[in-house]
Amino acid sequence: MDNKIENSDIYTLSLHHRFQWEEAQSSYVILFPEGMVKLHGGAGEVIKRLDGKATVGDVIADLKAAFPDAENIEKDIIGMFELALSKAWIRKA
Amino acid sequence: MTQASLGESVVQKTIHATQTQNNGVAASVTQTQPLWLLAEVTYRCPLHCAFCYNPTDYDKHTQNELTTEQWIQALRDARKLGAIQLGISGGEPLLRDDIEDIVVEARKLGYYSNLITSGVGLTEKRIQAFKEGGLDHIQLSMHDITEEINNFITNTKTFELKKKVAAMIKSHGYPMVLNVVIHRYNIGHMKEILEMADALGAEYIELANTQYYGWSLVNRSQLMPTKEQVEEAERITNEFREKSGSKMKIFFVVPDYFSDRPKKCMNGWGEVFMIVTANGDVLPCHSARVLPNMQFPNVKDTDLGWSWKDSPAFNKYRGDSWMKEPCRTCDEKEKDLGGCRCQTFLLTGDAEAADPVCSKSPHHHLIEQAILDSRNPTIAAQPIVFRNDKNSKRIIAGELKERVNEFHALP
Numbered sequence: 001m002d003n004k005i006e007n008s009d010i011y012t013l014s015l016h017h018r019f020q021w022e023e024a025q026s027s028y029v030i031l032f033p034e035g036m037v038k039l040h041g042g043a044g045e046v047i048k049r050l051d052g053k054a055t056v057g058d059v060i061a062d063l064k065a066a067f068p069d070a071e072n073i074e075k076d077i078i079g080m081f082e083l084a085l086s087k088a089w090i091r092k093a
Numbered sequence: 094m095t096q097a098s099l100g101e102s103v104v105q106k107t108i109h110a111t112q113t114q115n116n117g118v119a120a121s122v123t124q125t126q127p128l129w130l131l132a133e134v135t136y137r138c139p140l141h142c143a144f145c146y147n148p149t150d151y152d153k154h155t156q157n158e159l160t161t162e163q164w165i166q167a168l169r170d171a172r173k174l175g176a177i178q179l180g181i182s183g184g185e186p187l188l189r190d191d192i193e194d195i196v197v198e199a200r201k202l203g204y205y206s207n208l209i210t211s212g213v214g215l216t217e218k219r220i221q222a223f224k225e226g227g228l229d230h231i232q233l234s235m236h237d238i239t240e241e242i243n244n245f246i247t248n249t250k251t252f253e254l255k256k257k258v259a260a261m262i263k264s265h266g267y268p269m270v271l272n273v274v275i276h277r278y279n280i281g282h283m284k285e286i287l288e289m290a291d292a293l294g295a296e297y298i299e300l301a302n303t304q305y306y307g308w309s310l311v312n313r314s315q316l317m318p319t320k321e322q323v324e325e326a327e328r329i330t331n332e333f334r335e336k337s338g339s340k341m342k343i344f345f346v347v348p349d350y351f352s353d354r355p356k357k358c359m360n361g362w363g364e365v366f367m368i369v370t371a372n373g374d375v376l377p378c379h380s381a382r383v384l385p386n387m388q389f390p391n392v393k394d395t396d397l398g399w400s401w402k403d404s405p406a407f408n409k410y411r412g413d414s415w416m417k418e419p420c421r422t423c424d425e426k427e428k429d430l431g432g433c434r435c436q437t438f439l440l441t442g443d444a445e446a447a448d449p450v451c452s453k454s455p456h457h458h459l460i461e462q463a464i465l466d467s468r469n470p471t472i473a474a475q476p477i478v479f480r481n482d483k484n485s486k487r488i489i490a491g492e493l494k495e496r497v498n499e500f501h502a503l504p
Contacts, residue, residue, distance in 0.1 A: 016267075016296070018205060018229065022177060024126060
């Protein structure tokens, strides 16, 4: 499978996965059959923006605007997409 | 119910998934939150599986089940404590007619909910209601590729029905999660079982080697495969993973009897897993009621938060301060927390001893003897005691002593 993340790609949460804020964990989580992952702030911010319409480029632009002080944010965001894709938490829309 | 929801494997998977430390994805699960809630809503079951881990005296609890309102209250209270994954299990949960109401409430509360079923009683009408109500997935137990073994081990004629139900689950857009309990009678069919699951379109399959609790402990000599069979099964599973090109996720739950270290049962007593049983008992694991001198709380008369955080039962084996030698000074104690308290008590009579699975345990010979017994033609030829109301009543009445006497509590 080609795991290269392009700015024009649109990703969405994988089938049967659910993303939600967990008060008891104070974090975002992804839930799926037989398991869950707890996401740290940055990862949650990326997944939150996957609405089936936003491209990777849109997500990067939006996060840059939301966190203007964060350095090298683009590299981290692409890394997050790569990880999420390799774990099959997300899929191409 | 199947061993599907035997917490250790499920919890281990939960933990495993969170261990990916990369790019800011968290590694740790918050300690002592009941992330997993298992609702064993009934012990009634149309199947009579020889390997069922339900208590052999379950017949005591078929008349005093919680009401719908009590279940809904328990779901609300557990959610406040941080519960997020909900397993609706039994027995066969579909024997209750209020699962639809429970599903709706679970969705409303934000649970990721899972119906753990044999498929008996699943109709188009019910699955439609579950879908609309927000049930997230259905885990179906399968037994073998042959009608003969399916019908034998479950003591019912359910082979055709299971295939129909699998198709129904798929057609409603549910992920197909299959659970197959592995034992002497199907372990030789591993490749065919995996191919069947793939052909049915399964996304996940759990190959759960039988663990010996409840009915499966009574039938241990009749069910246990050989070590060589287990190794071959694992080899075939790995080969299938690598070569088949299937996208199906396969979990192979290894049997502890053939290991020289015990499992970290439930990922630790009272750490992430909580069960509410059909009659409302709140337990840290499926078998906890076999332990001596323990008073488990019940949702009918105690607050769930107190049960989890403060009850003496849930604190009894938390951490490692309860340990004796050889566990206390063992440099591996954090890896397995001394193994399973229930198995240890059932086999040794001392709930605080090391799990006899461990080769460092002074009781390890009990496991070796059990393996030898399972290969002894005379012992292994004893009839299987199928899980049914009649046998449960007989066991409660003190019959079948020859099958339970060697254990320190009724399995």
